Amino acid sequence: MSEPALLATSGLTMRFxxxxxxxxxxxxxxxxxxxxxxxxxxxxxxxxxxxLTGQLRPTAGSVVFxxxxxxxxxxxxxxxxxxxxxxxxxxxxxxxxxxxxxxLSALQNHSKKRSEEITDQMLELxxxxxxxxxxxxxxxxxxxxxxxxxxxLAGQPRxxxxxxxAAGMTAEERGRLANVLxxxxxxxxxxxxxxxxxFIRDIATEITVLHRGRVFxxxxxxxxxxxxxxxxxxxxxxxxxAA
Amino acid sequence: MLRAIxxxxxxxxxxxxxxxxxxxxxxxxxxxxxxxxxxxxxVLALFVLSLAYIWGFGGILSFGQAGFFGxxxxxxxxxxxxxxxTTVPFLIAIAVAAxxxxxxxxxxxYGRLSDVYLGVVTLxxxxxxxxxxxxxxxxxxxxxxxxxxxxxxxxxIPIMTLPWQPDQEMEPSHMFQxxxxxxxxxxxxxxxxxxxxxxxxxxxIRENEVRTGLLGYDVRLYKLAxxxxxxxxxxxxxxxxxxxxxxxxxxxxxxxxxALCLIWVMAGGVxxxxxxxxxxxxxxxLSFQLGQTDFINNLIIMGVILIFLVLLLPxxxxxxxxxxxxxxxxxxxx
Amino acid sequence: MDYxxxxxxxxxxxxxxxxxxATGLAVIFGMMRVINIAHGEFMMLGGYTVVLTTKWGxxxxxxxxxxxxxxxxxxxxxxxxxxxxxxxxxxxxxxLATWGLSLFLIGFVTVAFGNTVEGVSTPFxxxxxxxxxxxxxxxxLIFAAIAFITSVYLxxxxxxxxxxxRATMQNPxxxxxxxxxxxxxxxxxxxxGAAFAGLAGGLLAPISGVVPGxxxxxxxxxxxxxxxxxxxxxxxxxxxxxxxxxxxxxxTFATGPVFGDATLLFVALILLRLLPQGITGRIFTRxx
Numbered sequence: 001m002s003e004p005a006l007l008a009t010s011g012l013t014m015r016f017x018x019x020x021x022x023x024x025x026x027x028x029x030x031x032x033x034x035x036x037x038x039x040x041x042x043x044x045x046x047x048x049x050x051x052l053t054g055q056l057r058p059t060a061g062s063v064v065f066x067x068x069x070x071x072x073x074x075x076x077x078x079x080x081x082x083x084x085x086x087x088x089x090x091x092x093x094x095x096x097x098x099x100x101x102x103x104l105s106a107l108q109n110h111s112k113k114r115s116e117e118i119t120d121q122m123l124e125l126x127x128x129x130x131x132x133x134x135x136x137x138x139x140x141x142x143x144x145x146x147x148x149x150x151x152x153l154a155g156q157p158r159x160x161x162x163x164x165x166a167a168g169m170t171a172e173e174r175g176r177l178a179n180v181l182x183x184x185x186x187x188x189x190x191x192x193x194x195x196x197x198x199f200i201r202d203i204a205t206e207i208t209v210l211h212r213g214r215v216f217x218x219x220x221x222x223x224x225x226x227x228x229x230x231x232x233x234x235x236x237x238x239x240x241x242a243a
Numbered sequence: 244m245l246r247a248i249x250x251x252x253x254x255x256x257x258x259x260x261x262x263x264x265x266x267x268x269x270x271x272x273x274x275x276x277x278x279x280x281x282x283x284x285x286v287l288a289l290f291v292l293s294l295a296y297i298w299g300f301g302g303i304l305s306f307g308q309a310g311f312f313g314x315x316x317x318x319x320x321x322x323x324x325x326x327x328x329t330t331v332p333f334l335i336a337i338a339v340a341a342x343x344x345x346x347x348x349x350x351x352x353y354g355r356l357s358d359v360y361l362g363v364v365t366l367x368x369x370x371x372x373x374x375x376x377x378x379x380x381x382x383x384x385x386x387x388x389x390x391x392x393x394x395x396x397x398x399x400i401p402i403m404t405l406p407w408q409p410d411q412e413m414e415p416s417h418m419f420q421x422x423x424x425x426x427x428x429x430x431x432x433x434x435x436x437x438x439x440x441x442x443x444x445x446x447x448i449r450e451n452e453v454r455t456g457l458l459g460y461d462v463r464l465y466k467l468a469x470x471x472x473x474x475x476x477x478x479x480x481x482x483x484x485x486x487x488x489x490x491x492x493x494x495x496x497x498x499x500x501x502a503l504c505l506i507w508v509m510a511g512g513v514x515x516x517x518x519x520x521x522x523x524x525x526x527x528x529l530s531f532q533l534g535q536t537d538f539i540n541n542l543i544i545m546g547v548i549l550i551f552l553v554l555l556l557p558x559x560x561x562x563x564x565x566x567x568x569x570x571x572x573x574x575x576x577x
Numbered sequence: 578m579d580y581x582x583x584x585x586x587x588x589x590x591x592x593x594x595x596x597x598x599a600t601g602l603a604v605i606f607g608m609m610r611v612i613n614i615a616h617g618e619f620m621m622l623g624g625y626t627v628v629l630t631t632k633w634g635x636x637x638x639x640x641x642x643x644x645x646x647x648x649x650x651x652x653x654x655x656x657x658x659x660x661x662x663x664x665x666x667x668x669x670x671x672x673l674a675t676w677g678l679s680l681f682l683i684g685f686v687t688v689a690f691g692n693t694v695e696g697v698s699t700p701f702x703x704x705x706x707x708x709x710x711x712x713x714x715x716x717x718l719i720f721a722a723i724a725f726i727t728s729v730y731l732x733x734x735x736x737x738x739x740x741x742x743r744a745t746m747q748n749p750x751x752x753x754x755x756x757x758x759x760x761x762x763x764x765x766x767x768x769x770g771a772a773f774a775g776l777a778g779g780l781l782a783p784i785s786g787v788v789p790g791x792x793x794x795x796x797x798x799x800x801x802x803x804x805x806x807x808x809x810x811x812x813x814x815x816x817x818x819x820x821x822x823x824x825x826x827x828x829t830f831a832t833g834p835v836f837g838d839a840t841l842l843f844v845a846l847i848l849l850r851l852l853p854q855g856i857t858g859r860i861f862t863r864x865x
Contacts (some may be wrong), residue, residue, distance in 0.1 A: 053457075079459030084278040093447055102448050105458045107440055155459060290719035306676075354850040361611055362672055363845070364799045371842050411671070451587055502676055540688055546681025549674060553674040554663055 005064075006189050007052075007083075007159055012061035014047050023213035024061065029159070034185035036200050036223075037193045039210035040233055045193045046088070048210065049163050052191075053085050054078045065159065080108070084157030086169040088164050090144040094137030098128065098147045101136055105154040115154075118143040122150040126180055141168035146177070159189040163165045166199045197234070201225070209233070255434045258517050259427060266423040270416035281299065284417045284527060286487055288520040289426050290480035291507045293473045295519040298508060299467035300511065302449030304358065307365035309500035310372050311474045313339040316491040320397045323486075325387035330406040333482050340478020341471050342574025348470040352463040366501065373496035396492025403486040422483055429476060433516055436472075445469055496567050499542065506545055509552045512562035579707030584830060590715050593722035595701060597780060598795050598815050599802035600729060601773030606803050607810045608680055608744050608766040611661065611671045615679040619790025622627035623649045623778025625686065625786035632739060633658065637783075645779030646772040653771020654786070657764050664698040678791065685697045696786040699704045704706050721780060742766070746808060801845040807855020817855075821845060 002114035005028035014022040020098050022044045031034050039045050050056040052063060054075040063070040070078055079085060092210065093101050102122055123129040127145050131139060136147055145165060152160055161241065165181075181190060181203050194200050200221070207224045209217040212232055224230055268277055290312055295301045318339040322332035350363055381391025389397060402412045404423060411419060434443050447448060448455045448462055456462045485491045494500075503526075511522030526548065530541050556563055579713050605617040613619070630640040656678065664671040667686035682781045701713035733739040744761055745752050753759045766845025778787075785791070804823060849855070 028416060040408045063509070074456075076456050076459050085457045085459065091451065091457065093450045093454065095450055096447075104443065104455075107443065108459045112440060238296075284798070305692075306672075312793050350846045350850050354846075355584070356849060359668055360614055360673065360804055360849065362669070363804050367797045367800050367842060367845075371839050374797075374838050375836075429687060443804065494757070499680070502680055505673065505676070540684045542680045542684030544684075546677045549677030549680065550660060550674050551677075553662065553677065556589075558668065575683060 002154070005029060006033075007063070007065045007191075009052075009063050010061060012051060012194070013050070014044075014051055014056060015059045021213055022051060022058070025210075027208060027215060029078040029189050029191060030191055031158070032186045034150065034190045034205055035192070036204040036207045037191060037210060039199060039209060039216070040076045040197070044213040045210055045214070046163065049109060049161060049193050052161055053083075056079065069167075079088050079157075080157075082158040084152035084155050084160040086148055086152045086160065086162040086165055088167065090141070090148045092136045092144060092148055095135065096138070096216075097133050098136050098150075099123070099132040102149060102151045102154045105151045106156075108155055118154050118156075120153045125153070138220075142173040145169060145238060146173065149177070152237070157188060159191070160184070162190065162192045164194055164196075165192065166194065168195055170237065174199060175202070176196055197225075248345045249399075254501065254517070255431070259431060262427040262430070264425065265425065266420050269423075270419055278415055278419050282415065282422060282487055284524055285419065285422045285426055285505075286483045286529065289422075289483065290477060290521045291430060291504055291511075291523050292426075292516060293476035293568045294504050295508050295511070295513075295516050296433050296437075296476070297469050297473035299514040299516070299519075300433075300442065301445045301473075302448070302452075303466060303470055303473070303499075304362055305470070305473065305504070306362040307367075307369035307501050308473070308477055308504045309496055309498070310365070310369040311344060312481040312484065312500060312504075313369075313372060313376075313476030313491075313493075313496035314343055315340045315478030316485035316495050317397070317481075318390075318478070319482035319485045320400045320422070320491050321386045321389040321391075321402045324389040324399075327401075328409050329401055329403045329486065330409065333403065333479070336482035336485075337475050337478045340481065341475035344477075345471045345472020348467045348474075354464045355463075359560055361483055364421070364523065366498070369496055369501055370498065373493050373498075376493040376496060392492075396490055398490050400485050400489045400491065401475065402489060403483075413567060414418070418487070422487075425479070429479075430516060438517075441465075441468075478565060483512075492557065499545075506549050506552070510548070511557060512565075515562065519561065536542060579709055582706055583709045583711065586711055586715060587830075588630065588717075588823055588826045591826040592818050593719045594781070595798060595802050595818035595822045596722045596726050596814055597718075597777040598799040599806070599818060600726065600763065600775075600810070601770040602799050603803045603806060603814045604773060605767060605770035606727075607808050607813075608742060609665075610668055610801070610808075611675070611765055611769075611802070613770065614676040614796070615656075615670055615792075616675075616770075616774050617680060617794075618679045619649050619653065619774035619792075619795030620778030620781070620795055621787065621789065621792045622652065622682065623687065623775030624782040625690065625695075626775065627779045627782045628697050628787050631697055633645045637697065638656065640775070641779040641782070645782075649775025649778070650768045650772030653774075654764060654768040656771070657767035660761070661767060662764075672732075683789050683792065687784040688726040690789070692789055694786040694788045697783045699783040718780060718784075725776075725782045726815060730807060738765075746810075755774075798841065799840055805848050805855055807847045813855060817845075820848075 008028040011021065012022055012025045012028050022130060035044055037048070045057065050152060052070070053059045054070070054073055054077070059205070061071070065078075065081060065083065068081060070081070071185045085095070090172060093104070100121055103115045106118040108116065122131050123210065124150060126142070126146050128150060130148065136144060139147065145168065147167065149162075166177055169177065178199065181192065184190060202219055204221050206220055207214060207229070210231055216233070217227060217230060219227075250482065269281055275279070290308070293309045293311065294305060296306060315336040319332050319336040321328050322335045326332055338577065347365070349521055351364055356364060377394050380395060382390065382555035384391040384393070391397065403418065404411055405417070405420070406414060437446075445465055447462075448465055481495065484495070492566055507522040507526060508519040509522075510526055511518030511520065530544055533539060533544055558566075586829045600619065601619070601789040602613060605611055605613050626648045627637070627640045631637050631645050635644065660674050660678065661671055664674055699712065699714050700715065701711045703712040705711070721852075733742055741752065741757055741762060744755070745759070752762060802814060802817045805821060806817035820842060821841050825841040828840040
């Protein structure tokens with residue numbers, strides 16, 4: 001069972017002045033794994049996420065992806081190594097139709113013609129073919145989230161990082177997203193930073209709980225949900241004897 | 244989608260045909276003075292293309308486009324006086340401006356300067372070039388046999404020859420046609436570039452820089468390439484300006500030239516190549532007419548136009564007009 | 578010994594000059610994130626105010642210290658009402674509009690007063706240090722710059738309007754929710770920035786004379802100083818003026834005035850390559 005990790009951090013630390021937002025996090029994801037990263041507000045989820053994407057340069061520690069060190073690499077270099085990034089607020093080319101948004105991502109590694117084919121596949125995979133020719137600036141928030149996911153997938157990443165992908169979605173869209181994420185797992189690894197416990201229940205197998213910048217607990221859904229201290233953290237009470 | 248693209252190519256084809264018609268018929272239909280006047284517009288149209296491209300299709304707003312114009316002009320002047328021919332100096336002028344743009348662009352884009360800083364830095368660089376070259380009046384500032392001349396400028400710059408007829412100075416009508424051919428060529432090349440994969444990514448950077456980076460594109464490198472292409476075109480225009488005037492002085496680097504270039508692009512509309520060229524024609528003609536009077540000078544006119552454009556017509560004349568026409572056209576055909 | 582004293586004074590004069598020409602620009606940039614391209618022309622207007630009013634018999638100190646900032650300040654408020662107000666949130670457009678204003682002012686003053694250098698006689702005489710002579714006005718200029726930047730600092734630090742200003746610089750959106758009329762704040766800011774430019778133009782007029790195009794000679798240095806300094810008005814202007822002024826003056830002594838400005842720019846570019854948000858964006862983040 002010593003399958004090597006696809007992405008692993010060791011001792012990852014991010015300090016802002018006197019505040020330690022991420023504190024010596026050791027974290028690993030295997031190929032094909034779907035992992036949720038949860039924790040209350042201010043637990044360091046977003047900072048940790050940004051350390052992985054190259055938007056922040058960690059103060060110390062390392063991030064290794066497929067045997068390559070990522071610490072210090074720029075965002076575009078990280079993406080090119082095979083990591084897709086879905087940001088918290090949908091970040092799209094508002095003036096362009098959904099189809100062209102997605103094609104732009106595929107163009108990174110493919111010819112124009114091949115990009116169009118990949119785009120069609122992604123539109124079908126996420127079931128948003130109906131939106132293909134509409135300017136994304138006019139789409140609803142949830143639809144934009146789905147377009148961005150298709151866009152990220154069109155880059156054919158080996159690992160996708162998703163920051164609160166279900167935010168602002170209708171119940172129907174949430175269900176669709178959960179299905180898509182479950183289907184994708186296996187073909188690629190996914191790390192989902194999420195707040196919404198219901199959504200996590202729908203998708204997750206393995207969960208990592210961050211609290212005060214540290215890994216507080218790791219386990220499967222049932223274990224985590226049943227854990228008394230995790231419930232307390234989420235209810236906002238002090239978790240006594242956290243260590 | 245397909246229809247939009249073919250319509251776009253149709254527009255470019257149409258502009259090219261008009262350009263070719265101008266190339267062939269202007270020297271026949273107009274007298275010498277008018278042809279000379281129009282040669283000036285052609286050179287300035289090429290100059291404005293440099294900014295129309297980097298601003299409209301790469302989202303880079305340079306406040307110092309005159310810097311490349313001036314470098315091209317001076318590089319051509321110095322090298323053509325030294326070499327006694329003009330074809331290689333023309334290429335040198337383009338190369339000097341492009342290299343300078345690349346070096347400056349490296350500092351700006353790899354330093355991740357924001358838009359405001361970018362505007363200020365490009366403007367200041369041009370100012371410094373202007374000051375530097377103004378200070379070169381003394382006899383010690385010589386490159387080969389060419390004296391830089393400081394504020395007096397460099398006189399007697401050779402008139403360009405055709406590359407395949409190096410011994411024959413061009414007649415004004417031939418110069419007009421040669422320059423017009425260059426302008427059409429650059430226009431067509433830019434159009435192809437904009438429609439290519441490179442161009443699509445450049446536009447996506449203009450639309451959303453962060454997302455383009457998140458898709459794995461090296462935004463800095465693309466911007467650097469776009470800026471360098473703009474510098475090269477500006478340098479070519481500067482060389483043509485120098486040979487057209489047979490004279491350059493430091494004022495080629497002045498803020499007025501950078502401002503004029505901006506005003507032409509804004510008047511013609513950011514995001515098109517054709518509009519800014521029309522902007523040159525319209526505004527140069529206007530200031531030529533108004534410039535006949537004493538109590539009002541060119542700077543006042545340009546200043547008022549710039550403020551007016553920013554406040555009232557932020558999209559520019561040409562796109563505003565185009566939107567107006569298409570709106571009415573669509574209404575009639577519904 | 579004499580020589581090094583002269584060098585030191587020249588160095589201080591350069592730094593003082595940068596402080597004077599850059600502070601008004603820095604105030605407007607720090608508060609509104611607008612770079613006023615017409616700043617050089619505002620200084621030019623200050624210079625012309627001094628030249629004209631002294632010609633009409635006004636005392637030179639009144640002209641420099643009161644009339645120049647007053648006239649240009651009022652003009653600045655007018656400009657804010659007519660142009661800048663319509664462009665809030667459109668930073669690039671406000672740059673372009675102030676550039677239009679700059680062209681207009683150069684053109685207008687050229688038509689009105691002609692394109693020649695007008696002078697004012699320098700107040701004070703000079704004294705000699707060994708073989709060198711130093712104008713007392715130079716010393717006055719250094720003193721004026723110190724007094725000026727100190728009073729700006731004290732105002733920002735200890736007065737109510739200073740507090741509002743600092744709050745605006747930290748978080749422009751918060752001001753409105755504190756119940757302060759941000760439109761009024763911006764109008765006052767632009768007026769004060771313009772008044773500072775007028776004062777700088779007035780103070781420099783006796784040294785260099787005035788000419789319609791003088792803005793272009795001053796503005797480059799002012800821009801570099803502000804951009805290098807970053808968003809904090811006092812700390813940014815002071816640190817950038819000190820670094821850039823000493824470097825450019827040192828180079829000027831070594832190689833003559835031609836490369837002084839070029840070095841200034843080069844140092845600024847290197848600094849910006851290392852600190853894209855300016856010096857105060859990274860180092861003195863909490864300062865004013």
